[in-house]
Amino acid sequence: MFLNKNNQYAVECYTQVSNDCLKNGEYCDSEEEAEYWVEEECWIFSGEGWFCNNCNRHFMQNLTQVRRVKGQEPPSDDDLYKGIETIL
Numbered sequence: 622m623f624l625n626k627n628n629q630y631a632v633e634c635y636t637q638v639s640n641d642c643l644k645n646g647e648y649c650d651s652e653e654e655a656e657y658w659v660e661e662e663c664w665i666f667s668g669e670g671w672f673c674n675n676c677n678r679h680f681m682q683n684l685t686q687v688r689r690v691k692g693q694e695p696p697s698d699d700d701l702y703k704g705i706e707t708i709l
């Protein structure tokens with residue numbers, strides 16, 4: 622979940638599913654700081670790892686499309702989070 626380069630740590634995007642995936646957060650002096658950085662950037666923690674805003678948006682768009690095909694109401698935020706857990 623962490624990348625380590627020259628004693629600098631960065632959180633790696635867990636899914637890297639989006640074409641514009643950020644791949645990893647900023648390199649910091651410690652794992653704690655690296656994790657704090659992605660928290661500040663509103664990355665999502667899935668339980669197994671962090672994924673970046675762009676991958677999060679990718680999931681949201683896919684979920685919305687699936688719902689539309691089925692002719693359902695747009696999902697609430699709660700449903701989107703449940704959907705993400707299902708995909709992961």
Ligand SMILES: [Zn+2]
Nearest residue numbers: 634642673676
């Ligand atoms: Zn990503």
